[in-house]
Amino acid sequence: KQEVTQIPAALSVPEGENLVLNCSFTDSAIYNLQWFRQDPGKGLTSLLLIQSSQREQTSGRLNASLDKSSGRSTLYIAASQPGDSATYLCAAKGNNTGTASKLTFGTGTRLQVTL
């Protein structure tokens, strides 16, 4: 059974700092890994999706990497801003018989960027 872990659970950084959020998964048989942002009282906004054949994806100040062999993904946020404050979730889509088509989510990292 796939398990996804995100460390740390919460993080507070001053504005302007570069930061890395970590995501690890136990089953490397995945189609892709997706990073989401969740604001309080809101749904999930998809940030980046990395296919299993890719090493990284970039969108603006965000860069996500994937290392299937070690079961790890990282989300790098450059020059953080107060508007980046939110909970960040990663989710792995399995490609085994028991996990096909299913996203397994981590519990998220709650990020606060202070002035």
Added chain:
Amino acid sequence: DADVTQTPRNRITKTGKRIMLECSQTKGHDRMYWYRQDPGLGLRLIYYSFDVKDINKGEISDGYSVSRQAQAKFSLSLESAIPNQTALYFCATSDAGEVQPQHFGDGTRLSIL
């Protein structure tokens, strides 16, 4: 995602009541999903559907049922609500194909007293 609409946004009800949560989408996606989110547990899949005639159980389907009335609509029912079904419920959609991302609605906060 404004293209995935969930109703109601908030609901408070009593134990034993029947409740229906509705999801509609304008993205034209074939696949639709229902998740629940609990503090400390992350999102867990309840049911999913790949087209109008297809219904599949997810990780935690007990106590829930679904109906895919049309490509654009996927409803979740709690036949007899119990307090431990208090949670934040999300609907999601995706295009066919395993490489496609999922797009989420804003959620329904359900409280069962």
